[in-house]
Amino acid sequence: MTRPHPVHQDSGDAVTVTDLRRAYGNRTVIDALTLRIARGEFVALLGESGCGKTTLLRALAGLDPIQGGRIDAPGRPAVVFQEHRLLPWDTLWSNVALGLPPQGARERAAAALAEVGLGDRLDDWPRNLSGGQAQRVALARALVQEPELLLLDEPFAALDALTRIRMHGLVKELVARHRPGVLLVTHDVDEAIALADRILVMRSGVIAAEHHTEQAGDALGLRRLLLAELGVRAGFAA
Numbered sequence: 552m553t554r555p556h557p558v559h560q561d562s563g564d565a566v567t568v569t570d571l572r573r574a575y576g577n578r579t580v581i582d583a584l585t586l587r588i589a590r591g592e593f594v595a596l597l598g599e600s601g602c603g604k605t606t607l608l609r610a611l612a613g614l615d616p617i618q619g620g621r622i623d624a625p626g627r628p629a630v631v632f633q634e635h636r637l638l639p640w641d642t643l644w645s646n647v648a649l650g651l652p653p654q655g656a657r658e659r660a661a662a663a664l665a666e667v668g669l670g671d672r673l674d675d676w677p678r679n680l681s682g683g684q685a686q687r688v689a690l691a692r693a694l695v696q697e698p699e700l701l702l703l704d705e706p707f708a709a710l711d712a713l714t715r716i717r718m719h720g721l722v723k724e725l726v727a728r729h730r731p732g733v734l735l736v737t738h739d740v741d742e743a744i745a746l747a748d749r750i751l752v753m754r755s756g757v758i759a760a761e762h763h764t765e766q767a768g769d770a771l772g773l774r775r776l777l778l779a780e781l782g783v784r785a786g787f788a789a
């Protein structure tokens with residue numbers, strides 16, 4: 552019997568962060584950060600290199616300890632990283648099924664792989680995949696866990712431009728169907744505009760600006776504003 556992923560009908564928070572402080576030794580990287588992501592909401596996090604984006608994501612993922620404040624989330628988040636992190640010695644379905652209860656695991660993995668367009672590759676190996684296909688398996692592996700919160704750490708950054716655009720379409724579709732809250736860390740302003748309901752600009756460990764893409768008017772104006780907030784003067788915004 553195949554078990555399709557349940558669709559979340561309820562609303563509520565995927566994560567609430569209150570007064571978060573994260574430090575490496577004596578050095579505070581994130582200070583008094585407060586953030587709420589609703590279920591079904593897609594939030595993108597932009598910010599110049601070193602401002603603390605990955606530090607925040609890793610704290611939300613529960614991968615690192617925090618030094619102050621609270622992170623409240625209803626379940627365990629799923630994370631997709633820039634590199635696919637598939638186990639080379641496991642088939643695709645075993646990679647996706649990792650951590651699932653054994654009963655029905657193959658069926659659930661098969662359904663998740665079908666959702667990302669790889670339903671005919673269950674018994675294939677990671678080494679036979681393109682970069683885009685490997686990231687699709689990584690997405691399937693995350694979504695099969697039915698997370699309330701999906702954390703995406705530049706998952707499309709290493710892909711070519713066309714594959715990246717295709718992945719944008721796929722991830723939008725998957726998020727609309729499963730409705731986790733999403734936090735996407737990206738350097739790509741256009742990616743943030745294409746995918747997110749809300750865009751946060753981080754500077755030195757704090758949220759310096761916030762934009763609701765629906766209310767922001769035209770995409771070009773928002774792009775120009777975001778580039779200015781990110782301190783980018785060259786190129787289109789000049």
Ligand SMILES: Nc1ncnc2c1ncn2[C@@H]1O[C@H](COP(=O)(O)OP(=O)(O)OP(=O)(O)O)[C@@H](O)[C@H]1O
Nearest residue numbers: 575576580598599600601602603604605606607738
């Ligand atoms: N394990 C660590 N130990 C000490 N300092 C760290 C560690 N990881 C990150 N940092 C520091 O914390 C700050 C924030 O780093 P972080 O990786 O979160 O930035 P980022 O915004 O994700 O950057 P990028 O966009 O380049 O990935 C940086 O100054 C970095 O040097």
